[in-house]
Amino acid sequence: MRRRAAPLAAAALVALAALVVIGLARPAVAPSRAEQEAQVAASLRCPDCAGLSVAESSSGSASAIRAEIGRLIDAGQAPEQVRQHFVARYGDWILLSPPVAVAWWLPVLVVLAAAMALITWLLRGRRRVPVAPTLDGTSESDARLEQVRREAEALDA
């Protein structure tokens, strides 16, 4: 019984692997033309409305842009190419979610820098060494005190 189970398990494994390979290799269902058009329209800002996408607005320019998106997709352009077509004319402003700018990382950098400063400050406090004694056996602070006293006397005199 045991001897027969091993080849069976191996065959099952091979079949499973084959299924996985077939599943991965099969291309995903391509979005339809209407889906592509809707996807691009939803990602572009309507130029003459406040905070609406081209897909949501009924304004003249929004419908003009929707028509242009349709024409460009019919001409064989991919959704990203269509988006770039409008970026080239309107700038990143036309995208409802503009590309991440360097400045967006500034707060993160500031927090990191502050954390590093705090850590170095805490570590330095722990490593503070006692005042080194001077050659004549008195500590440096004693010598300084003595000097201040002498200066005060000189002023009094």
Added chain:
Amino acid sequence: MRLLRWAVLPLLVVPLTWVLFTGFGRDPSEIPSPLIGKPMPEFQLTTLDGKPFDSTALRGRPVMINFWASWCGPCVDEHPVLLDAQRRFGDRLTVLGVLYQDTPEAARDFLVKHGDGGWASLLDDGSRLALDFGVTGPPETYFVDADGIVRDKQFGPLTGAALMTRLAKIGISDR
């Protein structure tokens, strides 16, 4: 450590000053046009008078392309400035109007009421030329030099002062 302390000041102050300087130095309602410094889009359209118009006819002369509409309030305010530009610089500047989402009848009524400077106004069905220029809404005016390169753009109505600043960028000034 001492060096670091001295470095903190310029590290904080310099970028902050730069951000504030550039931020306050521009009008946030003005969207920078990516067309500036690039050749203007080419087009073949029909004028309000029904004549064909090809953009190649514009070569060799500075052009001011004004997107307008009869329903647009600020266009009424701007119109005298355009008439003035045509009167003063018409011998070396081409003024060109492009109708933005408007009907020819309404546009003709506008010109009768507010004065016809005699320059051509193009019919832009489906706003395809407006989309090519990246127009967000009228009035918007593009300043194109004699080589066909877009040099400047005015968002909103032109004033006399704005007109002179923008015209200077395409080589036109008072003599």
